[in-house]
Amino acid sequence: MTVKSGARVLPDVFGRFLTLSRIVALKILLKPLVYSLCTKGRTGMATEEDSAVKEPLDLIRLSLDERIYVKLRSDRELRGKLHAYDQHLNMILGDVEEIVTTVEIDDETYEEIVRTTRRTVPFLFVRGDGVILVSPPLRTA
Amino acid sequence: MTYLFFSYFKDLVGREVTVELKNDLAIRGTLHSVDQYLNIKLENTRVVDQDKYPHMLSVRNCFIRGSVVRYVQLPPDGVDIELLHDATRREARGG
Amino acid sequence: MITSYTRGRSETGEELKLQLYHLTKGGPRPLDMEFTGIGHQKLLVLLRDGRKLLGLLRSFDQFANVVLEGACERVIVGNLYCDIPLGLYVIRGENVVLIGELDLEKEELPSHMTAVPAAEIKRAQKAEREATDLKGSMRKRMEFLDFD
Numbered sequence: 001m002t003v004k005s006g007a008r009v010l011p012d013v014f015g016r017f018l019t020l021s022r023i024v025a026l027k028i029l030l031k032p033l034v035y036s037l038c039t040k041g042r043t044g045m046a047t048e049e050d051s052a053v054k055e056p057l058d059l060i061r062l063s064l065d066e067r068i069y070v071k072l073r074s075d076r077e078l079r080g081k082l083h084a085y086d087q088h089l090n091m092i093l094g095d096v097e098e099i100v101t102t103v104e105i106d107d108e109t110y111e112e113i114v115r116t117t118r119r120t121v122p123f124l125f126v127r128g129d130g131v132i133l134v135s136p137p138l139r140t141a
Numbered sequence: 142m143t144y145l146f147f148s149y150f151k152d153l154v155g156r157e158v159t160v161e162l163k164n165d166l167a168i169r170g171t172l173h174s175v176d177q178y179l180n181i182k183l184e185n186t187r188v189v190d191q192d193k194y195p196h197m198l199s200v201r202n203c204f205i206r207g208s209v210v211r212y213v214q215l216p217p218d219g220v221d222i223e224l225l226h227d228a229t230r231r232e233a234r235g236g
Numbered sequence: 237m238i239t240s241y242t243r244g245r246s247e248t249g250e251e252l253k254l255q256l257y258h259l260t261k262g263g264p265r266p267l268d269m270e271f272t273g274i275g276h277q278k279l280l281v282l283l284r285d286g287r288k289l290l291g292l293l294r295s296f297d298q299f300a301n302v303v304l305e306g307a308c309e310r311v312i313v314g315n316l317y318c319d320i321p322l323g324l325y326v327i328r329g330e331n332v333v334l335i336g337e338l339d340l341e342k343e344e345l346p347s348h349m350t351a352v353p354a355a356e357i358k359r360a361q362k363a364e365r366e367a368t369d370l371k372g373s374m375r376k377r378m379e380f381l382d383f384d
Contacts, residue, residue: 057233058233061229061230061233064226064229064230065222065226072211074163083220083222083225083226083229084145084146084149084225084226084228084229085229086145086146086229086232087232090145090146090179092146092149092215092220092225094220094222121212121214122214122215122217123214123215123216123217123219123220124212124213124214124215125146125150125212125213125214125215126211126212127179127207127210127211127212129208130163130211
């Protein structure tokens with residue numbers, strides 16, 4: 001980048017200095033926060049934070065390694081063990097049973113025939129944009 | 142953007158998978174590459190229901206847009222459950 | 237990053253200067269999507285509405301936007317098919333389902349399929365559409381009988 005006039009040099013340098021000092025200030029401010037996040041990670045799994053349900057996806061975190069029910073678009077349902085998920089609700093399920101419900105129209109009587117087809121898949125990645133709902137396992141206490 | 146599944150699929154490159162699309166087309170092939178949108182490139186592909194999709198007969202390699210994927214059937218030994226659990230917990234904390 | 241691509245002659249032989257600018261803005265390159273042999277490779281592009289386009293790949297980007305040269309639509313109805321010529325097409329990425337490289341060693345279609353003229357395939361297409369529409373409307377007409 002070239003500087004056209006001398007007058008622009010000064011504010012430019014000054015501006016850069018300002019930005020730099022801002023970044024330093026931000027780092028100092030953020031340090032305790034970052035530190036607390038790190039120590040939180042180290043305290044192990046069974047802390048209060050881990051079991052607290054504050055937002056919808058926390059409920060799904062608690063279902064990790066459990067069998068869940070997933071309802072998908074285009075009349076599909078899945079049951080399987082949850083092995084991984086992200087905030088889009090992309091998932092990896094294990095020992096999956098898929099149930100697809102289809103409605104056919106009989107050629108002669110024009111009656112609706114509702115069919116369900118089932119299949120099992122050992123491991124399945126499910127793209128989150130097709131997910132309608134996720135239901136954690138029923139806890140019978 | 143999360144990288145959990147992106148990195149997972151990157152580790153799966155070279156393995157056989159079946160990609161099932163939202164238009165019900167299912168394609169089996171060797172995972173060649175994947176990107177951050179989970180676009181997928183497959184090699185040595187074959188369509189599971191060939192008779193229904195005659196136009197796919199001579200397609201050997203293909204690019205699949207991530208947004209049209211419904212499922213990917215994974216190789217059973219390509220899933221390290223412990224690793225996935227850890228990565229998911231890390232991601233849940235970070236996100 | 238700006239890359240430009242200038243091309244001299246099109247498939248039909250007419251002079252065509254096609255300049256394509258890819259603005260990737262230095263973001264992460266999505267996928268090593270270099271299809272071997274841009275310009276020679278015949279591709280099949282499946283669209284979300286089920287249409288099948290064939291043509292030579294001219295360009296491709298991170299959104300799966302595609303430029304197809306000498307494009308045609310392959311209409312298949314039962315065992316009949318027809319390639320309807322379209323020309324130069326820019327396809328918006330979100331409508332793309334799949335981009336397939338065709339293996340020139342293999343037959344593009346099964347041997348039991350026959351090529352028919354455009355007029356005939358359009359007739360067949362219309363008949364097929366009407367048959368499925370009829371099924372839906374008949375069901376609606378019968379609904380008042382209440383089968384259950």
